[in-house]
Amino acid sequence: MSFESLRKKPVRHIVGLMSGTSADGIDAVLCAIEGFGKDCRARILHMSTLDYPESMRGALVGNPWEMNAESVARLSFLLGEMLAEAALKCIREAGFAPVDIDLISSHGQTIAHFPDTNHPLFPVRATLQIGDISVIAKRTGIMTAGDFRPSDMAVGGQGAPLVPYADWILFRDPAKGRIIQNIGGIGNLTYLPPDCDMDSVIAFDTGPGNMMVDMLASIISGGRETMDRDAKMAEAGEVDSKLLDYLLSEPYYSVPPPKSTGRELFGRDYVNRILEFANPANEAQYLSVIRTVSELTVRSMVDSYRAWVFPRGPVHEVIVGGGGALNPYFMRRLREELPGVSVQTHDQAGIPSKAKEALAFAILGNELLGGVPNNIPGATGASRPTIMGKVAFP
């Protein structure tokens, strides 16, 4: 089947594949997609996940950018096989056959992402996603798109974030202004003014998401918990306003967007510095720290809205996704801080949070097929809209 005939189909069936930074497995979503660009409509038909075997997880956690090129090559082929398997599983479970599917669109696994030029020998920006798309295409018999980030970086962007394009497709509204707030390890938002064009979309990282709260919950529970389930710890503590003021003085919050942050800033070292404020023998102090950091997460979001979003246009709704949407403290405090704004979850807005990122890559692949630019310069800092991605044939 050719590009042109695929473009003319009224409905395309596309499988999106997402293998995230948490390295726990592959999310696959089978979608029915109509149109391109402003006319694109996407509907989820089925979603499934495939867990990584321990060997794959082991290879990807830590500092994968330090593995050698032989391992990069071999792991890329091995992951290609797994991505093919994840796609075929999703297609089978949905009651479809591979011949019914027009395209697979895969994010791949990021093993190196360097939007800086700080390298002694090769002072260029670069990003590397593995999970070879030729392997996926040959194994499934389905045309496969992938490797989106290098294209944006090649036109001056950071190669991230890419999901805001899908936010624009899925959530823009003729009358309402919306913030799509993701709370993953890091918090990030997409702002969609009412009836917006692609070039009025902005997106950036708001600051910490669940990463620091998760680490604190693990420390406080002696390793029994990986997160502050139902915000029970945060609700049991008191905000330490001196600590909160200190944390809010972090310069990242006053940098204007587009901007991004990560584990380098809000990771283990930062948590260790915060814990110097608490006596390990005093549980109340520990609970106070987790409450304060939870509050910091909320405040860094709403302060961002006030500083960078509200001046650009109205916000009628905040739609929260990621693991943080399950944290009742975050949701309650967002509602308190944003009177008159409807704060809801992705699931309440009709897009299952778990399916969102894989769906986003199905949408990016659809645009590639259509020859439509699918990056958002207001999110990545790219010098221009461009068609991201590569294609491999079955």
Add this chain to the structure above:
Amino acid sequence: MSFESLRKKPVRHIVGLMSGTSADGIDAVLCAIEGFGKDCRARILHMSTLDYPESMRGALVGNPWEMNAESVARLSFLLGEMLAEAALKCIREAGFAPVDIDLISSHGQTIAHFPDTNHPLFPVRATLQIGDISVIAKRTGIMTAGDFRPSDMAVGGQGAPLVPYADWILFRDPAKGRIIQNIGGIGNLTYLPPDCDMDSVIAFDTGPGNMMVDMLASIISGGRETMDRDAKMAEAGEVDSKLLDYLLSEPYYSVPPPKSTGRELFGRDYVNRILEFANPANEAQYLSVIRTVSELTVRSMVDSYRAWVFPRGPVHEVIVGGGGALNPYFMRRLREELPGVSVQTHDQAGIPSKAKEALAFAILGNELLGGVPNNIPGATGASRPTIMGKVAFP
């Protein structure tokens, strides 16, 4: 411009890019190509080269498969910029503009090629070419194909050799059987029976090419020479028939094709073992070794023809390419060993030897555009013909 309209163009202008294992630079060839598959005709309009800066050469020689993933990513982007520059230089020198060019087709630089499964953690075959094609496409504004080898490997092939497909396009003849003998570091051949289909083509490595002779010339000259220029050293020595018999007993020569070899077998260690036969103080003995190894190169080729080619069909011509075509000893001895066969160089046959590999990748890219399988299972060992390569958009 879409795939479909490119397919319908009577003549496509395609730039082929080759960056070889010797890591000295990039060969670029601008071609005019008509048709696909059996009807494909390619004509060279211009060729040019771009030397690597010392930093790039330094990164690629040695064992590039040991560099870390950060370097792989950054080097891939940096090389993408250089490949784009090489393509633009060739286009400009030819008097064309980027807008006149339909496709760039790039081999990339191989930094890892493992057609075995000998890895403790990831027991899969894999290959990795760098020089990101998205960077080339964005920088030139021209659709770019590349990354051919993984597709063949994904259908069970060795991912090499790929040039025999181009030999089939360029050199097959309705009445003559031809051997296309390349003498690079390693010797390899493509056999094209008269009026042959793709599936009667075979190709394999015959054994050593220039690699061992070059090393010996460097040792004998105390590093002043990188090759046995005009075969002066070989012509000054005598064949040591005991040593020759010993070298010809190497088991590789009796393995039936498809087969491939490389530096692992016929590299530095092998040369050092041979030199144990010679007294360093005795120049005549050294010249005898280089003569004997030159003779080995010729004998391994003609013995291959007798064992694996002549039984399959007639051979009217041997067309020699690569650096070895400039070695008068090789050419004379081939002619002596093959009475009744016309032995000529690529240049005599109308295809400049220097342009051949870049031209081959232009041809592979043309077939990708046409949706035509472009691997040769009889050369790579793949389970089936398949469309190799990935595409990135401007």
